[in-house]
Amino acid sequence: MKCDILIIGGGVVGTAIARELSRYNLEIVLLEKEDDVAMGSSKANSGIVHAGYNSPADTLKARLNVKANPQFDKLCADLDVPFKRIGSLVIAFNEDELKQLKWEKENGEKLGIKGLKILSRDELLEKEPNLNPKAKYGLYAPSAGIVSSYELTIALADNAVINGGKVMLETEVRDIIEEKGRIQGVKTNTGDFYASYVINAAGLFADEIANYSNDTKIEYSLRKGEYHLYDKNWGNFVTHILFPTPSKVSKGILITPTVHGNLMIGPNAEETKDKKDLSTSKVALNEVFESAKKLVPDLKRLDIINSFSGIRAKEKSNDFIIAASKGLEGLINVAGIQSPGLSAAPAIAEMLLDILHEYNHELKRDIDLSFKKNFKETLTPKKRLYRTDYYNWQEIIAENPDFAEIVCRCEKVSKGEIIHAINRPVPATSIDAVKRRTRTGTGRCQGGFCQPRVLEILAKELNISPLKVSKKGKGSCLLFARTKEMLLSKMAGEKL
Amino acid sequence: MKNYQLVIIGGGPAGLAAALKAKENGLKKILVLERDRYLGGILQQCIHNGFGLEYFKEELTGPEYASRFIEKIKTQDIEYKTETMVIGISNNENWSLDNKKTNKSNIENKDFKNIIAINREDGLLNIKANAVILAMGCRERTREAIRIPGTRPAGVFSAGTAQRYINIEGYMPGKDVIVLGSGDIGMIMARRMTLEGAEVKAVLEIMPYSSGLMRNKVQCLDDFDIPLKLSHTITEIKGKDRVESVIISEVDENLNPIDGADEDIECDTILFSVGLIPENELSRDLGVKIDKITNGPVVDEYRMTSIKGVFACGNVLHVHDLVDYVSTEAEIAVNAAEKYINKELKERENPIDLIPEKNVQYIVPQYIKYHDLNRKFVNLFFRVEKPLNNVNILILDQDNNLINSYKKDIVHPSEMLKIVLTKKDFKKVLDKIRISVIKEGSESFVSN
Ligand SMILES: Cc1cc2nc3c(=O)[nH]c(=O)nc-3n(C[C@H](O)[C@H](O)[C@H](O)COP(=O)(O)OP(=O)(O)OC[C@H]3O[C@@H](n4cnc5c(N)ncnc54)[C@H](O)[C@@H]3O)c2cc1C
Numbered sequence: 027m028k029c030d031i032l033i034i035g036g037g038v039v040g041t042a043i044a045r046e047l048s049r050y051n052l053e054i055v056l057l058e059k060e061d062d063v064a065m066g067s068s069k070a071n072s073g074i075v076h077a078g079y080n081s082p083a084d085t086l087k088a089r090l091n092v093k094a095n096p097q098f099d100k101l102c103a104d105l106d107v108p109f110k111r112i113g114s115l116v117i118a119f120n121e122d123e124l125k126q127l128k129w130e131k132e133n134g135e136k137l138g139i140k141g142l143k144i145l146s147r148d149e150l151l152e153k154e155p156n157l158n159p160k161a162k163y164g165l166y167a168p169s170a171g172i173v174s175s176y177e178l179t180i181a182l183a184d185n186a187v188i189n190g191g192k193v194m195l196e197t198e199v200r201d202i203i204e205e206k207g208r209i210q211g212v213k214t215n216t217g218d219f220y221a222s223y224v225i226n227a228a229g230l231f232a233d234e235i236a237n238y239s240n241d242t243k244i245e246y247s248l249r250k251g252e253y254h255l256y257d258k259n260w261g262n263f264v265t266h267i268l269f270p271t272p273s274k275v276s277k278g279i280l281i282t283p284t285v286h287g288n289l290m291i292g293p294n295a296e297e298t299k300d301k302k303d304l305s306t307s308k309v310a311l312n313e314v315f316e317s318a319k320k321l322v323p324d325l326k327r328l329d330i331i332n333s334f335s336g337i338r339a340k341e342k343s344n345d346f347i348i349a350a351s352k353g354l355e356g357l358i359n360v361a362g363i364q365s366p367g368l369s370a371a372p373a374i375a376e377m378l379l380d381i382l383h384e385y386n387h388e389l390k391r392d393i394d395l396s397f398k399k400n401f402k403e404t405l406t407p408k409k410r411l412y413r414t415d416y417y418n419w420q421e422i423i424a425e426n427p428d429f430a431e432i433v434c435r436c437e438k439v440s441k442g443e444i445i446h447a448i449n450r451p452v453p454a455t456s457i458d459a460v461k462r463r464t465r466t467g468t469g470r471c472q473g474g475f476c477q478p479r480v481l482e483i484l485a486k487e488l489n490i491s492p493l494k495v496s497k498k499g500k501g502s503c504l505l506f507a508r509t510k511e512m513l514l515s516k517m518a519g520e521k522l
Numbered sequence: 523m524k525n526y527q528l529v530i531i532g533g534g535p536a537g538l539a540a541a542l543k544a545k546e547n548g549l550k551k552i553l554v555l556e557r558d559r560y561l562g563g564i565l566q567q568c569i570h571n572g573f574g575l576e577y578f579k580e581e582l583t584g585p586e587y588a589s590r591f592i593e594k595i596k597t598q599d600i601e602y603k604t605e606t607m608v609i610g611i612s613n614n615e616n617w618s619l620d621n622k623k624t625n626k627s628n629i630e631n632k633d634f635k636n637i638i639a640i641n642r643e644d645g646l647l648n649i650k651a652n653a654v655i656l657a658m659g660c661r662e663r664t665r666e667a668i669r670i671p672g673t674r675p676a677g678v679f680s681a682g683t684a685q686r687y688i689n690i691e692g693y694m695p696g697k698d699v700i701v702l703g704s705g706d707i708g709m710i711m712a713r714r715m716t717l718e719g720a721e722v723k724a725v726l727e728i729m730p731y732s733s734g735l736m737r738n739k740v741q742c743l744d745d746f747d748i749p750l751k752l753s754h755t756i757t758e759i760k761g762k763d764r765v766e767s768v769i770i771s772e773v774d775e776n777l778n779p780i781d782g783a784d785e786d787i788e789c790d791t792i793l794f795s796v797g798l799i800p801e802n803e804l805s806r807d808l809g810v811k812i813d814k815i816t817n818g819p820v821v822d823e824y825r826m827t828s829i830k831g832v833f834a835c836g837n838v839l840h841v842h843d844l845v846d847y848v849s850t851e852a853e854i855a856v857n858a859a860e861k862y863i864n865k866e867l868k869e870r871e872n873p874i875d876l877i878p879e880k881n882v883q884y885i886v887p888q889y890i891k892y893h894d895l896n897r898k899f900v901n902l903f904f905r906v907e908k909p910l911n912n913v914n915i916l917i918l919d920q921d922n923n924l925i926n927s928y929k930k931d932i933v934h935p936s937e938m939l940k941i942v943l944t945k946k947d948f949k950k951v952l953d954k955i956r957i958s959v960i961k962e963g964s965e966s967f968v969s970n
Contacts, residue, residue, distance in 0.1 A: 302762065306671040332666045334674065416609055416638060416646070423645045430642045432607040435557065436803075472664040474680045478691055492693060497676035501763030504676050505693040512694050513719035 029053040029192075030393045031382075032212060032221040034199050034235055036063030038175060038371045039363050040227035041182035046375035047382075048189035049401045051394040055221070056183070056191065057214060059198035061499025062459040063452055064179035066229040068368065069462070070253070070304070070336030072280060072293065073175045074267055076366040077114060077167035079134025079142065080277060086346045091366040092137045094373035095169055101372055104404045105181035107174060108285035114170035114267035115150065117321060118163040123271035127165040134167070141168040154264055156322045170267055174285050175368050176462045180452060181405055187451035189401055195452075196499060199228070202238045202357075209239075209356040222391045225358045225378065226351075230301045230339045232361035239354035244347060244361050246339040248301060249275070251293020252310040253336075254318075257329035257470055260289040268321050277365070279317035281325075286465065291318035291325070298337065306333050331470050338364045346370070348377055350385050358385070408446065412438050412465065433483070434476040436469020444480060448487045455488060457481060458498040477504075525650045526551040528859055529637055531608050531804065532657035534563020535845045536836025538591035539852035540655050541600050547860050553649065554595070554602035555639055561595065561604060562588030563659055564682065565845065567689045570710055572737070576846035587845060606641035611654060611808045613829060635831060653859040656805055656819070656827070656834040657852065660841060662707075663797040665759075670702075672759030675766070681707045681795035685714065694718055696791025700768050701725040702756050704743075705936070706734040706843065708795025713742035715793075722746075723787055726754040726770055728777055731909055733936050735843060756792065757784060765790050798841045808832065815884040816840040822873070822891035823900050824858030825851065833859050840886050840903070843938055847903070868893045872953045879918075880958035881907050883935070890955075900943045904957060909934045912962045915941060920954035933959055 031047055033040045036058030044056045058065070075098050078091035102109035118124045127144055134142045143166045150157055150164045183193050194216070201213040203220070211220035226235040233244040256263075261283055270278040276295040284290050292314045311333055319325050341347055341362025351357040358381060360374060367374070386393055409422050409429065423430045428442035447454040447463035454460045457467070457480055466480050467473030473480075481504060485492040496502040506512065527549045530537045533556030544552045560566060565573070568584030575581055578590065595602060610617075617636045637649040662680040679687075679695055685707070687695045699715050701708045704727035712722045725743060730753050732739050743750050751770070757779050758769040772783035800818040802810070811820045811828035818839040819827040826833050833855040836848040861867050874890040885904040915928045925947050933939065943955070 303673075305673040305758070305760070308669075308671050308757070311669065311671060327669075330667065330669060331664070333669060333671070419640065420646050423640070427642045427645075430640050430645055431605065432557065432609075432640060435607065438609065470664075470667075471661045472666050474662050474664065474683050477683060478686050482691070492691070498763070502676035503764070505687065505695050506697055507694045509688055509692045509694055509718055512697065513717075516719040 027055065027217070028220040029055045030222050031055070032057065032219055032224045033227055034212065034224065035066070035227035035229055035232070036060075036179070036183060036193065036195075037066045037068040037227065037229045038064070038179045038182070038368050039068075039229070039360055039374055040225070041179050041186065042371040042375040043225055043227060043360070043378050044186035044191050044193075045182045045189070046379055048186045048191045049398060051396050051398055054186065054191040055219060056186070056193045057197045057199055057212070057219065058193065058195050061196050061456050061496070062180075062454070062462070063183045063193065063195075064176035064462065065498075067336055067338065067363075068179045068229075069176045070334050071175055071365070071368060072253075072282065072290070073172050073284060074114070074280070074282065074366075074369065075109070075171040075173050076369045077134065077139050077142070077170040078137055078366065078369070079130045079139055079165075079167065080272065080366070083133055083136040086348065087364075087366060087370060088137055090346065090370035090373040090377065092139060094370050097372045098171060098173065102173060102178065105178070105185055106405050106407045107178045107181045109171055109173040110285055111169065111171040112266055112283065113166060113168045114269060115145070115154065116165040116269045116271060117150070117157070117161045118165075118271050119160060120162065124163050126271050127163055130165055139167065139169065142166070154266060154268065156263055156324055157268070158321055158323050172267065172282060172285050173368070178368075180463060184451040185402075185405055188405070189398065193452050199235060202235070202354075204239070204354065207355055209354050222393050223356050223358060223382065223385075225360060227360045229363065230337055232359060232363075233339070236351065236357075236359045236361055239351055239357065244359065245342040246362070247342070248298045249295045249338045249340065250298045250303075250310075250335050251276075251295055251338060252306050252314055253290055253292030253334055254311060254314055254330045255284070255332040255334070256289035256291075257331050258287045260329060261287040263289050263325075264322060270317070270321060279314055281318050281321055286468070288331075291315065293336065295338075301337060304335050304337065306335050310335075331472065332468075340364050346374070348374060348381070350381060355389065356391070358382070408443070410443060411440055433479045434464070434466040434469065436471050437465040439464045439466045439476070441483060444483050445487060448484060455484070456496045456498050456502070457484070457504070460484065523648050523650060526553045527652045527863055528552045528655065528856075529635075529649060529651035530554045530655045530657055531611070531637075532556065532563065532659055532836070532838065533558070533561040533602060533604065534657060534659050534836065535565055535588065535591070535848045536659070536838070536852045537655070537657035538562070538588070538595060539849040540657060540835060540856045541602070542591060542594055542598070543853045543856040544860070545598050545600055547856065549860060549863070552600055553651075554600065555606045555608050555637075556602065556604045557607040559605055561592050561602065567682075567685050568710075569689050570714070573845050576844060577849050603639075603641060603644075606639050606647070608637060608639045608804060610638045611804055611832070612636045613808070613831075632830070652863045653831045653833065655852075655855055655859060656832065656838050657836045658801045658804065658838045660798040660800045660837040662794070663799055665792075665794050668794075668796055670756050670759060673761055675759070675761040675764050677761070677765035677791045678759065679791065679793055681711045681793045684793050685711055688714060688718060694720065696720055696793075698723060698789040699791045699793060700756070700770070700787060700789045701793045701795060703727065703795035703797070704732040704734055704739070704750060705795045705797065706738050708793065709734050709738045709742040711793055711795065712748050713746055716746050716748065720791075722748045723789055724749045724751050724770075726751050726756065728753065728755040728773055731934070735936060755779065759792065765792055768792060798837065800838045800841065802838060805834070805838070813884065813888060816886065818886075820888045821886065822889055823887045824861075824867070824892065825855040825887065826858060826862070831859075831862055840884065843936060847938065874951055875954050876902060877954060877956045878904060879956045880960055881910065882957050882959055883907050885957060898945060902941050902943060902957070904939050904941075905935055905937075906933045906939070906959050907935060910959065910961055913959050914962050915939070916958045916960065917941065917943070917947070918956040918958070919951050922956070923950065925951065925955070929962065
């Protein structure tokens, strides 16, 4: 396959780039190794749109974060993604920590962030009654917000697709195709792809892709972060994003409401070597809980409905690398996108376009960087029962009775919503992909009741056997055989 | 808008027994609402036998037990709707579909409850009922809720979900299986998977004793040579796409894993059978007071909740080990609902609190509230906290005077206990009854 631009990686960065580029008369193909977009860091993170004061004002990550932050209201409205600008508080317990807050405030003001304010204990407790009363000061940033990072990623990909982009799932880049110091394309498990430019947005794996060339080596150190997610009855326990005063390694273990009305605590920061190891551990989860309790002492271990982890990749420069490869013409690396990569994603995409303009000029490649006439900036809002008052359900049901069949009882998700998810521009083809799009199985029973129904609907819509329905792509099928088959083959001495 | 005398939410054994009793008592307009595709609830996937010994005096399978009720529901023309999900119950006068603006106001209606439900055929339904019986059953506690760390691959199921896949959908969700939790569902599923050709490598139980019925341990594990590892738990789940193995560990008396006592066992499937939780989301939204131990509504001896005219029975109230008791409980609730509708309930001046004390987890009902001159006794159901041999069950009044006591050879948390309070017992009781279960011979039964 031949196209103008290949994008490797369907995280928030890759999909934001795909969507941005789909405004232009370009043929774009995005390659993603997993069975869905948003399967890397963009799935398991804190979901915070940071105000942007944390990183030194001269870093790329600070600048892009601050530039992107104000775009989220429109972006999320256009793409029908849940986003709430609830503001954040960094909490200081002593004068030393206050110094750090003052630095952050000054740094933020240098970057042009508005509304930063240092609050007293009383002001803090008024905003957050469950906060530890020993808190002394807090840095308030009204522009910080919360977003569903996987829904944003999926929506960006959907929008790119309806504007002509292609998303190839379960397509893993395994090598690059090089000729005379230029990249011509990539080799994948499903065949070769050729393009004028290749954008490497492979997240945790972007180092490997970049280092296929003789580039100045990209070097990652990895840190895992684990989280607990609470039942919705804790959803109002805090109403802002609460951070402790940050340490050298991370912004610390935060506590925040989520856009879906749950409460989330985490992440810790532990060194790891294995990019693929997303396991949780008892020690880390205890650390998360104990640290969160320092901010909000009344937190309980009750009602935790899920735990998960994500991995951050810090480049040795401790900043984003967004630049044309020095070793290989035509390759653009977007690597080391640690936090605040989610917050910065829309600005990263814009920056990429600038690079492409410049680069194209320089290289005189034949891509057409003029605007598409019929670019569609918005996605049609999805009909969702959970965010509609029940007395308005009537209209939704009247249009399509599938919406009257509730499949997920905890989150009130109907068959209609599941069928829509399976038929979206980037289709959901597994149980978890349906879950990310519709919230089936995210409630307190964690899919105990709805999973068999979701599986059945998937099998029917995809026209495959239930035995082929997976949790998250190849190798993760849920069922092994029809009943009696296993027994019969065992009796015949066969192995299933 | 439709009006009913009695609306029953849930068409499992509790709801079905309630509907039949209501019909028998002569209630006129009865409606059963069930969200699944069929009546019978979880019994329909319990194809093993052992049901009905108490209630029907014969041994039935789950579907057989359910069908006895369902047949009658059909022949007696009791109205029911399947695939119908109740999304809200309210005692707010103005809470209805047509009344968007006033939904927020809070005028309590003494005579009606409003119910909103949804299904394919009718769309949104607005139903009024004089009395409501909550019979929604329970859900399973999850791996996530007990915080078992590790990866999150396919192959981790709650035992009931696996049971549904096998017995209702007709598919096998595993080949090499570990079961965590030796409750009845866990043991029954260990046998069921074995009968279907899977290999169940072990059933693990964190407590030093099995948490299911003895007969299930014998018939489901021993008879199939499935090892039961007491004082063991899973400390980590491994595997990227599908479960590859689990690390299991022995635990000490504080249930903490013992260093060095762990073992990596290969398997592709883990079934969690680690407890049931009454499904009271609807009840909570309505404002029903919930007991922190049972996770079910706080009820009086007629199974009326803290909201007048709303009753609860079956597993939504507290988890039962025998369906037979569920059916009986439903009948108590219906008899009371009928009296409530006819305004025949007479409250005592002071309700009597029932207080679980030594080695008692909970008591249902939580209090006794009515003067009923005709009744001969009140049944109290309770569970102990830990197993004991040769015990005395002591019933004490507010001043710690002994009202009555019973001997029992063996008590176990897995077995619900019942005591009968007779008219005579009530004589000196003013406002409290305490229950303790202590070892025979230990002298003091005075609490605190
Ligand atoms: C614990 C944690 C908390 C965080 N919290 C926040 C926060 O609150 N706010 C914030 O702004 N940022 C946060 N971040 C950072 C943010 O999540 C990341 O910066 C962002 O998600 C990175 O997006 P990405 O697209 O670069 O990477 P990813 O989302 O990892 O996407 C890369 C994609 O590339 C695919 N891929 C890799 N190799 C190949 C290949 N060879 N072929 C095909 N496809 C490939 C992967 O499967 C993956 O889907 C957090 C990160 C972590 C880990």
